[in-house]
Amino acid sequence: MKNFDYIKPSNLADAISALKEYENAFLFAGGTDLLVGMKNNFLKPQYIIDLKGISNIKSFEYQEGWHFGALTTIRDIEVSETLQQKMPFLCQAASSLGSIQIRNRATIGGNLCNASPAADIATMFLAMDSQIKIISIDNEKVVGLDKFFTGPNSTILNRGEVLTEIIVPKDAEQFKGVYIKFGPRKGMDIGIVNIAVLLDADFESGLCKRIRIALGAVAPTPIRARQAEGLLSGNALGPDSINKAAELASSETDPISDFRASAGYRKELVKTLVVRGINTILASNRNS
Amino acid sequence: MEQHSAVGKRIPQRDAVDKVKGSAIFTNDIKLKGMLYCKILRSPLPHSRIINIDVSKAEKLIGVKAVLTYKDTPQVKFSISPTWADKLPLESEKARYIGDEIAAVAAVDEDTAQEALDLIQVDFEELPGVYDPVEAMKPGAPVIHDSVENNISKAIHMECGNIEEGFASGDLILEDTFSTQAQSHCSLETHCCVAICEPNDEIKIWVNTQAPHALRQKLSYALNIDASKIHVITPYLGGGFGSKIDLEPAQAICILLSKKSGRPVRISNTRKDQFISTRIRHPTISELKFGVKRDGTIVAKQARVVMDNGAYNSHGPAVLLYNNVMFSSLYRVENIKYEGYLVYTNKNWGGACRGYGDPQATFAQESMMDMIAERLNMDPIDLRLKNANNPNEITANKVRITSCGLRECLTQAKEASNWAEKKETKSKYRGLGIASMIYTGGGSIGSGFNYSGATMQINADGTIHLSVGAVDIGQGSNTILTQMAADVLAVDPEAIRLTTADTDTTLPCMGTFGSRVTFCAGSAVFQATNEVKNMLLEEASEILEANMEDLEMKDKEIFVKGSLGVSVTFSELASRAHYKRKKTLIGHGYYNGPEVSDDFDPTSYVGYPSPAMVFATHIAEVEIDPGTGKVDVINFVAAHDLGRAINPLLVEGQIEGAVAQGIGWALTEDLKFENGKIVNPNFHDYKILTIKDVPKITSILVETIDPNGPFGAKGIGECAMVPTAPAIVNAIYDAIGVRIKDLPATPEKIFDGLKKI
C-alpha cells in the first residue's frame, strides 16, 4: 500500500471541502473495496477522507419514501426488523453480500460508488427505482440510480461530489420481491448473475400490475430489463408470458465472457433466474 | 479382545488449548531483535532470458540492508533429489514462469523492501512460451530447460502381463479421455521462515515445513553448507497438504540474506505470493482403455497420461510414478499398460498435493468403472466387488498388499448410504455415485528412504519425555503418537512431555507426507517406548524380586500382579538407574521400511515398496439444479480401511477435511491460467468451500488391523480426498445422464451437458 494522509471530517461540509481541496483524495466509507484496491495498488490515493465521523448519514428513516444515509451498513439493513417487514427483499439482498465481517463494515453508498457490475445491493436498489442524492460544494441534486452507473467501477460522480443518500420511493413497499444471486458456491460468492425482481400483482387472478427486473453481472453496469418488464406489466402471469419475458430479459443483457463464466451461459442463467424469481414470488404469495 | 488404555480413544488434540487461546506461536509470529523483512522480485514474464539485473538503485535506498541476485548464490540446482535438480534459488539465465525468483531484498520493513524491488532494473529478452503440455511435447515447441528434449522431464513405459492378449480376451473394450485441473493447497497459513546466520556461520531457521530434517539436508545441498551447521525448527504449522514439503527458493534466499546482512531475516508470503509461487496439483490428461468380460472381470487396462509439470520438477517425477502405481494396483487386473509423460510448461510448477497423483488416476479410472458398469448393466458396486483387491495379495505390478478392507468399505458404504433403496426410488435430478481407491498408508521406501526416529526417556523425577522428528501440521500426530506411547506405558497421554520437529533435538524423520507419520513415526515411537518399558520392568523385577511377566504398570507405577501394595514408581526406578547404576532410561526407535523386493523397478515403481496400502470407498448423493447446472452435494459417506483408528475423533477430522477438499476439486476449485498467468490468485475467485458448502459427511472406519502397523494402524491423511471427485461425478451422471470428463464439474459444463441430451 502506498502512503496516504488520513482525514476524518466531522460533518459533510468539511468532507466536501476536503474533497475539493485535495488532489487524488478518496472517500472512505466501509473500506471493504477501497482498502483491497489500495493493497493491490490498483488504487493509489494520496488522501483518504473517512466519512464515518459524519453522524447524519449513517442511518435510514421513512419520510415520504425511505431515505438511507450513504453510510448505512449492509448489516444494518440485513437485520432491521422494520425493513424485514416492509421490504424483506432488500434485507435478502443485503444478506447475500460477502460475509458478516464484510457486511458489518460495507456501506450501501460504498457498494454503489464502487460500481461493480455484480454489486448485490446496487442491483436491488436499481429494481426499487431508487434515486440518489449527490452533494457538492455548490450544488445538490437528486438523480435516478439508473443514470448513476457509467461502466465497470465508474459512475457519473465528478470530483468534489459526494453521494449522501439513497432514496427509495414509498411505493416500493407495495411490491413483493426476491433477490437471487447465482454463483458456484453457497457462501461468500460473487454472482455470475444476480437478479432482483419486484412484483406488484393480484395474486389471486395472476394479473401483473407492475414488475421490475434488475440484473447484475450481465452488462457493464447493473441494468433493468425494461422490455421484459413492459411485456408483463398489465398482463396475466402465466408460464408462457413469463418465459417470453425471460427470453426478452436475456436479450437485453450484454455480458462478458471471462474465467468465471461465458457470456452465453450468463444469458441462459438470466432466463432461468427471471422465471425462477417471478415464480418464487408467486408461490410465496398465492396462499398468503 | 486386547485392552487399550489410550489407543482408540476420542481425545482432543493436545495442542488445541494453545491454539484456542491464540498463544500457539506460528512461524510468522516470531520477531527477533534487529530482524529484517524480505521481499522477492519475481518474473513478470512466462518465459524469458535474463539479460541483465541492475540492483544499484535498490541498494542505495535507505533502509535496505542487503540485495541478492544469482551472483550471490551458489549455482547448485535442487529438487526432490539431485537426479531431478532443475531449480536455482534465484534464476541466472532464464525465467521459466510468471513468479520465478529473480532477486531479493532485505530491508528494515516490508514496505521498504517492496519499494526496493521497484528500483531493481531487469532486462529480459522475452521468449515464446508454451502452456499446454501436449503442445510442449511436440517437436519444435519452445525448449524450457536446455537439456530436456521435447520438454519431457520423465517418461514411464510399463507393461504387466500381455496387454494385447488381455484386450483380445475381453468382451467389451471402452476407451475415453479424462482431464483434471490445477488445485492450490490453500493452507490458511502461508509459507514463512525466519533465518539467522550466527557469526560462526551456524544457521538457525524457523520455518513452517512439513519435513524439517529433510529440509536440513536439502538446504545443506543447495547452499553447500555442512548439514551439522543448520538447525531447523518448526513451530506450530498452519496446514500443509503437501505444499510445505519442498525446499522453497524463499528459504534459501532468507538464509543467504541473513548471511549477507548479518541480521535475522523473515520472509512471509502474502496470499497472492502463495498462489503465484508455491506448488500446485499437477493437471493431467489421461487416455484410458479398458477390456472387460461380460461378467465384469477386467481383463486389461491401459493408460496414457500426460502430466503438466509446470516450469520445474519439484515432486513431479514421483507424482507421475504414484499416478502409475495407484492406477495399476487398484483392482485385480493381470494385464496393464501404463505410458506416462511429465512435461514442462511455462506455468507454475506442480508438487506434492494431498493424494500425490492418485486423485488424477482415480478420477479417470473410477469414471471409467462407472461407464463399464452401465454398459454391462451391472450395479457399480458389484462391478467393483467383482474386481476388488484382497488381503495378502500381490498385484500384477508387484505391489504387496497386507491388510485390505476394500470389500468391507464397499459393502459398508453401500449400506450407510442406503444405496439399494435410493437406487430403487431415484427421483429426477438426484443421483448416487460411488468411487473407491488405493493409496499408501505408510509412505514408501522407493526413493531409498522412509525413515522416522523416536526417543523415549524416563527422567529421574519420573517424567516421561518423547522426542520425535515428525511434525504435526494440524492433523494431530502429536496427539496420536503420545497416545501410542501412553498405551505402552499405561499412563495418561497428557503425562507425556513431547518434543518434535527440531533437527538439533530429535532423531531424523523424513517428514509429514505420504500418509506416513502414523505408520512410520508410530512404529518408531512404539519401538522406543517398548524399549524403555523393558528397562523399567527389568529394574522393577530386581527391586520387587519378581519375574517381569508378573509385573503390571499403571499411573507411573509398577506392581506385582496380585500383590497389593508391592510397587515401585517410575521416579524411583529412574532415580535408581541414574544415580546408583549410572544408567539412563532411554529407548530408541527407528523405522525405515519395508524391505525392497528384488522385482522393484525404480523407473516405473513396479514392485512399489509401501509398508501398507489403504483402501476406501466414497458414496456421494447429489441434486442438480437443471436450470443452472449447479450441483448440491446433499449426502456423503466415506468408508476407510485405516488398519486401526488410534484416535477416531482425529481420524474423522482428517476424512471430513479431505472430503471437503475433494468436493472443492470436483466442483469449484480451478486455478486458471491465461498465457501462463494465474487469473484468480485470491480467495475471491479461487473458491475453496465455505461452511455453507460442505454437506454432512458420514465416516466409516474399517479396522483391518494391519499386521505391521503400530497397533495395526495405517495412514489416513491423504487418501480421504482421492475418491471424492469421481464419486461426485458419477453421482452427477446418475442424476441427469451428463458425464463430466474434465474437472471441475462446473455448473456451466453441466448446464451445457444437459442441453445436449
Add this chain to the structure above:
Amino acid sequence: MVKKHQIRTTVNGEEYDLLVDPKKTLLQLLRENLDLTGTKEGCDEGECGACSVILDGKVVNSCLVLAVEADNAEVTTIEGIHRGEDLHPIQKSFVDSGAVQCGFCTPGMILTTKAMLDEIPDPSEEDIKHYLEGNLCRCTGYSKIIDAVNLAIKHSK
C-alpha cells in the same frame, strides 16, 4: 512525510495511547505493536476471516480496518476472551469437539462465534452457517466446527 495519528484504543480491556501511521491496519497494529499474534493473517483481503476481531461489539476483518479507525474504540481479540486460567466456553467447546486442527483459522472462528452468540443466543444451524461463512477453514471440513458451536450453545444455556 505522512502525518501519524494519535489514537486511544482499548484492547482486551486495556487502554493504549498509540501513534499510528495512517496505512497501518488494525491487524498490523495488533500483531506488530501490541504483540497480540493470536490474530492471524490469512489473506489480508477480507476473504478468509482468520483476522476476525470484535470491534465495538461487531466482528470485522481486522485487515480491512485501519488502525486509526480504532481510535476511541474497543477491540476484543482471541487473547481477551478467556477468564484467567479458564477457557471461555466457546474455546473449550472447540477443544472438546475436535474442531481444531492446524489452529490457524481457530481464533477468528471463535471470535465470530462469540459475536454471533452475543447477538443470537440460540442460533439455528442455518444461522450458524450464515454467520461463519466468512471464516474459511481448510483442515476440518467444518463439521466439527458446527459441533463445537452447538456444544458452546449447550454450555451457555
